[in-house]
Amino acid sequence: MGGGPSGLMAAMIASWNGAEVRIVERKGKLGKKLLAATNGRGNFSNLELNETHYFTSDISFVKKVLERFGIFQTLSVFEEIGVLVKNSDSKLFPYTERSKDIWTCFMHELENNNVEIVLNYQINDITYSKENKIFYLKSDYTTFESEKIIVATGGMSSPQFGSNGSIFQSLCTLGHSLIGLRxxxxxxxxxxxxxxxxxxxxxxxxxxxxxxxxxxxxxxxxxxxxxxxxxxxxxxxxxxxxxxxxxxxxxxxxxxxxxxxxxxxxxxxxxxxxxxxxxxxxxxxxxxxxxxxxxxxxxxxxxxxxxxxxxxxxxxxxxxxxxxxxxxxxxxxxxxxxxxx
Structure with missing residues (x-):
């Protein structure tokens, strides 16, 4: 769920690992936030990536995540998809400083790995059947079924790019907790x-x-x-x-x-x-x-x-x-x- 930078990365790597993947995006284009990053220059990460830059009550969790997939793993993925990286004061850009070049490399990988892309679909609710071990993603038009879901819909800071928090209540119904948004x-x-x-x-x-x-x-x-x-x-x-x-x-x-x-x-x-x-x-x-x-x-x-x-x-x-x-x-x-x- 979500076709922003996180959703594209998750879908791409899941497809590399053999999963059958579908991206459901509520906007009419994938990667809108990626294309707008740093006024189109595409600052995608930072060499100083570490747990101190995250707001959380459990810093150990963030640290464990970054130990598994930190800056070196990130750079390895970008190298694999063909992005030549430029370092500017620890901030990482594509060498051309064009967000669209990262977007182009992502799109090629998704197409090459047969990732299904569904645009202009707002998921209103998510339910789970313990009996069938299936998630049901319900929109106004249809219901998608999936064994696994990665929710990559962002927070509420960029509604123009699709991040509006509309799925939070449904996630809470599934048993997740939501801390105060800042x-x-x-x-x-x-x-x-x-x-x-x-x-x-x-x-x-x-x-x-x-x-x-x-x-x-x-x-x-x-x-x-x-x-x-x-x-x-x-x-x-x-x-x-x-x-x-x-x-x-x-x-x-x-x-x-x-x-x-x-x-x-x-x-x-x-x-x-x-x-x-x-x-x-x-x-x-x-x-x-x-x-x-x-x-x-x-x-x-x-x-x-x-x-x-x-x-x-x-x-x-x-x-x-x-x-x-x-x-x-x-x-x-x-x-x-x-x-x-």
Whole structure:
């Protein structure tokens, strides 16, 4: 059940082991989430894959699973189906950075191993006959029978790709338990008065870390592109760091995102850069002071956030204390996280 990345992998390996396999997918296309992975680049795994990255009350279970099928086994499978892998800061991509190339290799394997594919079928209920030792998967149109089922329908974070949690109640009826659902790898909603629809698509590239109200780092530090979309931020480092957020939001503990677009520069060095720019062109409008330093869409809200409303004022009007404040804020973009999207 489910034709996303997990379902495709499970179906493929089951067919390799001689099983007669059928994939039942509620959407009209297999692998929609795979095709959308990392904006179509296809980040399929990570060299740092281990049990610490999973939310569970039984970490030993996750550890046992990964000991049986961890990163080395995953890479072996991708090599076998013909995917040349690229490592980018421990993140694994197809060499072309095209999700569709992984999808193509999966589709070939499924066809080559006679896996039946059923699209646009929503399974509404699952029952089990102890007498016949058969599962019955019921939809609005028909009932499928199977000796075994692998449920690979995801959580509830991507209903547009098919993951909507509609089968959870049926699984509970079969005797499974369901822990409270929490957003995992998702964009984050931030509290900031200066960001608006005009910032849609703006980006910063730098390090990202989660901090508490005292400014103490409480997560791993990640590097990459941060995209601003109205009141939300996304991008690979945000998606990675979102795993830590719910632990604090659930307990109503304030938590903040710190973005540093200049990790290789100190605040003092940024002050020197700004002073040099001002000395070279003292009459230049202040908003042009930041051209080539930050995304132009972020310049107006950045200036507003430090109390500057006249974007056309001459750069020479800035005092030393202003420059110190600007340099500090350039290195320390801080937003309160108020929700996971």
């Amino acid at each position: 957003p995992g790898l998702v964009p984050l909603k931030i509290n900031d008065d200066y960001l608006s629809k005009d910032n849609l698509g703006a980006k910063l590239i730098g390090t990202v870390v989660l901090e508490n109200a005292q400014g103490i780092e409480i997560s791993k530090k990640y590097f990459g592109e941060v995209l601003f979309k109205n009141e939300t931020i996304t991008g690979i480092p945000i998606i990675q760091i979102s795993n830590f957020v719910h632990r604090y939001l659930d307990k109503k503990i304030p938590v903040y995102i710190h973005i540093d677009p200049f990790p290789t520069y100190t605040q003092t060095q940024l002050e020197e850069i700004l002073l040099k720019k001002i000395n070279l062109r003292p009459k230049k409008p202040i908003y042009l002071l930041f051209t080539s330093m930050i995304d132009e869409k972020l310049i107006p809200p950045f200036l507003n956030s430090i109390g500057i409303e006249d974007f056309l004022m001459s750069s020479e009007a800035l005092e030393l204390r202003d420059i110190e404040l600007i340099a500090n804020r350039l290195k320390y973009w801080k937003f309160e996280v108020i929700d996971c999207c």
